[in-house]
Every structure is written in C-alpha cells, then in structure tokens.
Amino acid sequence: xLKVEHVTKYYGENKAVDDLSFQVEDGKIFGLLGxxxxxxxxxxxMIIGLLEPTSGKITLNGKPxxxxxxxxxxxxxxxxxxxxxxxxxxxxxxxxxxxxxxxESILKKLDEWLERFHITEYxxxxxxxxxxxxxxxxxxxxxxxxxxxxxxxxxxxxxLDPINVEMFMDAIKDFKKKGSSIIFSSHRMExxxxxxxxxxxxxxxxxxxxxxxxxxxxxxxxxxxxxxxDVSIPNLKQLKGVLEVEENADEIIxxxxxxSYINDVFDEVKKGTDITEFSVEDPSLNEIFLSKVxxxxxx
Ligand code: ATP
Numbered sequence: 001x002l003k004v005e006h007v008t009k010y011y012g013e014n015k016a017v018d019d020l021s022f023q024v025e026d027g028k029i030f031g032l033l034g035x036x037x038x039x040x041x042x043x044x045x046m047i048i049g050l051l052e053p054t055s056g057k058i059t060l061n062g063k064p065x066x067x068x069x070x071x072x073x074x075x076x077x078x079x080x081x082x083x084x085x086x087x088x089x090x091x092x093x094x095x096x097x098x099x100x101x102x103x104e105s106i107l108k109k110l111d112e113w114l115e116r117f118h119i120t121e122y123x124x125x126x127x128x129x130x131x132x133x134x135x136x137x138x139x140x141x142x143x144x145x146x147x148x149x150x151x152x153x154x155x156x157x158x159x160l161d162p163i164n165v166e167m168f169m170d171a172i173k174d175f176k177k178k179g180s181s182i183i184f185s186s187h188r189m190e191x192x193x194x195x196x197x198x199x200x201x202x203x204x205x206x207x208x209x210x211x212x213x214x215x216x217x218x219x220x221x222x223x224x225x226x227x228x229x230d231v232s233i234p235n236l237k238q239l240k241g242v243l244e245v246e247e248n249a250d251e252i253i254x255x256x257x258x259x260s261y262i263n264d265v266f267d268e269v270k271k272g273t274d275i276t277e278f279s280v281e282d283p284s285l286n287e288i289f290l291s292k293v294x295x296x297x298x299x
Contacts, residue, residue, distance in 0.1 A: 001025050002047065002150055002181050007056030009042055009205070016042045018205040020056070022198075024181040026149075029172070031192040032185045034202035035293060040185040041078055042205075044152050047183075048075050060150060071100045074148030076140060078155050078185075084128035088114070088138050091127060092145055099146035106145060113141045117167060133164050140168060144175070151175055153184035157191055169195060189286035201292055209292045217282040222291065224283055225254040225265050229275035232268070239264050251277065 002024040009017040017039040024030040032040050045051040047058055049065050060069055083091055089110065096106030114120040117137045122130055127138060136159060144151065153172070157165045173195065176182055186192050192199060193213070200210040209216060222243070228251050236245050236254055241261030246253040254265055262280055269278055 001061060002183065003057075003059045004043070004047070005057045005059075007043070007046060007053045007058060009039075009046060009051065010054045011042075016205050017046070017053075017202075020200070020202070020205070020207055022200050022207070022210060024150075024183050024198075026181055027176055027179045028198065029176055029182045029184070029196050031196035031199035032183060032202065033187075033189075033192060033199055033289065034185075035187075037204075038202040039205035040202065041154060043202075044075070044154055044183075044185070047152060048073055071146060072149040074143040074146060074151045076143040076151075076153045076156055078158075082127050082135055082139055082142075084135075085126060087124050087126055088119075088130070089123050091138060092141055095142040096145045101146060109145055109147075110141065113145070116171070117141070132159055133161060136160060137164070140171070144171070147178075148175070149180055151180050151182045153182065155185055155187070157186065157188065165191070189284065189289050193285040201289060203293055209288070213285070216288065217285075220283060220288050220291075221258045221260075222283050222287070223256055223259050223262065224281050224287075225256065225262065226277060226279045226281060227252045227254065227269055227275070228277035229269070229272050231272035231275070235268055235271075236265065239268060255283075 004020060004022050007017055007020045008015065020043065022030070032043060034040050042051065046053050047065065049070065058065060063069065083094065086094065092110045093103060093106055097103070114123055119134055119137055122134060127135060130138065140156065143153070151172070156168055160168065172182060196213055198212045200207045202208070231252065233245055233247065233252070236242060239261070241256045241258055241264065242254055243257050244255040246255070256262065256265060266278065269275060
C-alpha cells in the first residue's frame with residue numbers, strides 16, 4: 001500500500017503541494033486530478049524519490065521509498081523521455097536493466113507486450129521513426145517491463161486515439177487484477193470515471209475533494225433530473241433550486257442545486273402531458289470537478 005501523509009512541497013517561496021494525504025491500496029486504481037499547475041507531477045516525483053518533500057512522509061508497504069524498492073515501481077512520465085536514437089529493443093533492454101532485470105527475461109516480456117500492442121514489426125526500428133501513438137506504447141512498455149507493484153501514470157492517455165486508450169486501459173486493469181497499486185493523473189474526467197475507485201482533486205497543491213468515487217457522487221447534493229414528455233420549460237426554469245434546464249432532442253435535463261428540490265420539480269412535471277420518464281441521476285465527475293475547481297480556480 002502506498003501512503004502519502006501530510007506532504008508539503010515548496011519550490012522557494014511557492015507552495016506546490018500543501019498538506020496532502022491519501023493512500024492507494026493494493027489492487028486499486030487511484031486518480032490524482034487537478035488543473036495545470038495543481039501539483040500532480042510534483043507529487044509523483046516525490047513518490048518515486050526524485051524530489052524530497054519539504055515536510056510529511058511517503059511510504060510503500062510501511063517503508064520509505066528508496067533504491068531498495070524502486071525496482072518494483074513503474075513510472076510513465078508526462079515528458080515522454082524516450083531515447084529516440086535507440087531501437088525499440090535497445091530502449092527496453094536499457095530500462096529493464098536499470099530495474100535489475102536479466103536480458104533474457106526482458107526480451108521475453110518485450111515480445112509479449114509488442115504482440116499485445118500490435119507493434120511487433122517495430123522491434124528493431126529506431127524510436128524516432130515511430131508515430132507518436134506507437135512511441136507512447138513503447139514508453140508504456142518501458143514503465144511496466146518490470147511488472148511493477150506500484151504503477152504511476154502521468155497523463156497516460158494524452159494524444160492517444162480511442163482504440164489505443166482502450167488498449168492501455170485493458171493493460172492497466174490487468175495490473176490491477178494482479179494486485180498492483182495504480183495511481184494516475186488525467187485531465188479527462190471520463191477516463192477517470194471509467195476506472196478509478198477513489199481520487200483526490202487538487203487545487204493549488206491542496207486537496208479540495210477526496211474519497212471513493214461512488215461516495216463522492218452520492219454525497220454531491222447537485223442532481224440531474226431527466227424528463228421525457230411535454231412540460232413547461234419556463235415554469236421549470238423559475239423553480240427554486242433549478243440551476244439550468246437543458247433541452248435535448250429527446251429529453252429535458254433539469255440540473256438542481258440540491259436533492260431536496262426533487263419533489264418541487266416532480267410536482268411541476270406532473271402538470272405536463274405524455275410524461276414517459278422522470279429519473280434522478282448523479283452528476284458526471286466532470287460536473288463535480290468543474291464545480292469544485294470552479295469555486296477556487298482563478299485561471
Ligand atoms: P500540469 O497538469 O500542467 O502538468 P501539475 O499539476 O503536474 O501541472 P506541477 O508541475 O506539479 O503541476 O506544478 C505545481 C506548481 O509548482 C506550479 O505552480 C509550478 O509552477 C511549480 N513548479 C513545478 N516544478 C517546479 C520547479 N522545478 N521549480 C519551481 N517551481 C516549480
């Protein structure tokens with residue numbers, strides 16, 4: 001289990017991470033979210049020991065993270081640090097060797113990954129000759145060649161097409177099944193929503209929301225009411241607690257600020273005709289993110 005306890009990081013006068021605490025259990029996927037400059041990369045760098053926290057503690061299975069455990073960690077950096085003059089095979093041998101692996105087992109794993117990602121024919125090709133998406137696959141393979149127990153993924157899906165996103169997600173889920181702890185950052189809430197069990201949202205290095213995704217959604221008082229039928233839109237808009245009324249081709253979505261207003265909306269809808277649907281749904285993670293970040297975001 002990865003434990004981050006009251007971690008603060010200053011760069012000179014600038015507080016990049018502010019009293020941050022969270023934990024990632026084995027076999028769980030954790031999302032670290034925030035707008036640009038929120039402190040995600042700084043947090044990752046402290047976890048892998050590239051940066052020293054100004055204060056606070058980070059441990060993996062109860063032990064501080066040092067060279068004795070870095071062989072069990074995989075890190076996909078945001079900067080995409082490939083050695084582009086090397087061939088795919090040379091690159092992976094380089095990273096595998098750094099993680100203390102024998103060449104024979106590196107090559108065996110490499111062949112499995114190349115096949116899985118449909119890029120076997122690029123094995124002897126120089127990285128710089130590969131497309132961006134394929135370079136990202138090689139970068140991913142470098143991060144996981146050692147079968148990490150802790151996998152850190154900084155924006156793993158950026159620049160990938162939907163088919164490759166799916167391929168990466170499947171691979172990440174396999175690590176989860178094997179019991180690895182996975183922590184990843186993303187600006188894309190739909191990716192987080194699809195496979196994160198718990199998360200923290202950072203604003204200026206500080207957590208503004210954290211916990212299990214299911215619980216976060218349940219606790220969020222704003223709800224979206226989906227209605228199908230003929231109802232008076234002006235009347236709905238005038239109701240107390242209604243933030244927005246969205247008219248789509250086949251349904252109306254009424255966004256309310258608090259679930260205590262559901263009955264008022266229901267009473268209004270009952271006056272309508274041909275009503276075939278009235279359902280109350282939790283907002284998307286994107287709406288929660290925008291609402292939480294919007295409260296404090298200054299751009
Ligand atoms: P992004 O989504 O843009 O990658 P991030 O959430 O990863 O952003 P960080 O890169 O961790 O955010 O930056 C957090 C804060 O620390 C920002 O205010 C940034 O300007 C500052 N910062 C980051 N690296 C350094 C550094 N090496 N020296 C000084 N300040 C830094």
